[in-house]
Amino acid sequence: QQQVKQSPQSLIVQKGGISIINCAYENTAFDYFPWYQQFPGKGPALLIAIRPDVSEKKEGRFTISFNKSAKQFSLHIMDSQPGDSATYFCAARSYNTDKLIFGTGTRLQVFP
Amino acid sequence: DAGVTQSPTHLIKTRGQQVTLRCSPISGHKSVSWYQQVLGQGPQFIFQYYEKEERGRGNFPDRFSARQFPNYSSELNVNALLLGDSALYLCASSHLRVRNTGELFFGEGSRLTVL
Numbered sequence: 001q002q003q004v005k006q007s008p009q010s011l012i013v014q015k016g017g018i019s020i021i022n023c024a025y026e027n028t029a030f031d032y033f034p035w036y037q038q039f040p041g042k043g044p045a046l047l048i049a050i051r052p053d054v055s056e057k058k059e060g061r062f063t064i065s066f067n068k069s070a071k072q073f074s075l076h077i078m079d080s081q082p083g084d085s086a087t088y089f090c091a092a093r094s095y096n097t098d099k100l101i102f103g104t105g106t107r108l109q110v111f112p
Numbered sequence: 113d114a115g116v117t118q119s120p121t122h123l124i125k126t127r128g129q130q131v132t133l134r135c136s137p138i139s140g141h142k143s144v145s146w147y148q149q150v151l152g153q154g155p156q157f158i159f160q161y162y163e164k165e166e167r168g169r170g171n172f173p174d175r176f177s178a179r180q181f182p183n184y185s186s187e188l189n190v191n192a193l194l195l196g197d198s199a200l201y202l203c204a205s206s207h208l209r210v211r212n213t214g215e216l217f218f219g220e221g222s223r224l225t226v227l
Contacts, residue, residue, distance in 0.1 A: 006154075034215070034216070036218075041220075041223075042220055042221075043116075043200075043202050043218035043219050043220045043221045044155065044202070044218045045218070046215055046216065046217065046218075049215065089154050089155075091154075093216075097160065097167065097168055098143050098145040098160045098162075098167070098168070098204065098206055098216055099145070099157045099160060099168050099170070100145075100147075100155070100157060100216060101157070102154030102155050102156075103154055104153065104154055105152075105153070105154050
């Protein structure tokens with residue numbers, strides 16, 4: 001019940017294309033869903049986050065879609081760029097705690 | 113403003129030794145958490161400290177311990193190191209507020225190699 005399942009494991013996208021990464025969870029106590037971007041040798045950097053009282057959040061080229069009834073959420077990267085090549089992690093957090101449950105990660109490669 | 117800072121950045125230890133990792137949170141952040149990231153996997157929660165008290169503990173053996181100081185910096189200690197403890201150890205800090213709206217910011221990590 002504590003797991004967050006993430007897919008795909010790896011993703012190859014052409015420059016300018018749309019990258020889509022999906023996550024699913026089971027624990028209804030989760031109330032905060034961030035996405036992190038991680039480059040090799042670096043710590044995860046917060047990209048965008050959503051709370052379950054909204055169905056979509058957009059920040060620049062990055063959009064989170066959230067389906068509370070299905071317990072699923074996804075990250076869409078529009079106009080993907082080679083600089084977006086990194087590993088992306090979805091995560092979920094329970095109320096009033098800093099315990100993040102991370103997905104297994106998606107390695108995104110964007111080719112020119 | 114400085115982000116979360118961790119030291120050392122890299123270290124090599126041998127089995128059975130002990131290691132201490134250090135973390136300074138973002139100024140004003142009172143909550144510090146520690147995560148272990150094994151190569152190719154997502155970070156795994158180890159501890160959370162808030163106002164110098166332990167607020168949460170992940171599924172790690174008692175060889176792992178931590179503490180938070182009055183200035184909100186933190187140390188993670190690992191005793192009797194095993195090969196499997198080789199990982200990137202990440203520290204994160206946040207404004208932990210009642211409605212849990214605080215974002216979690218990670219440092220660059222301490223890369224521990226156990227030989």
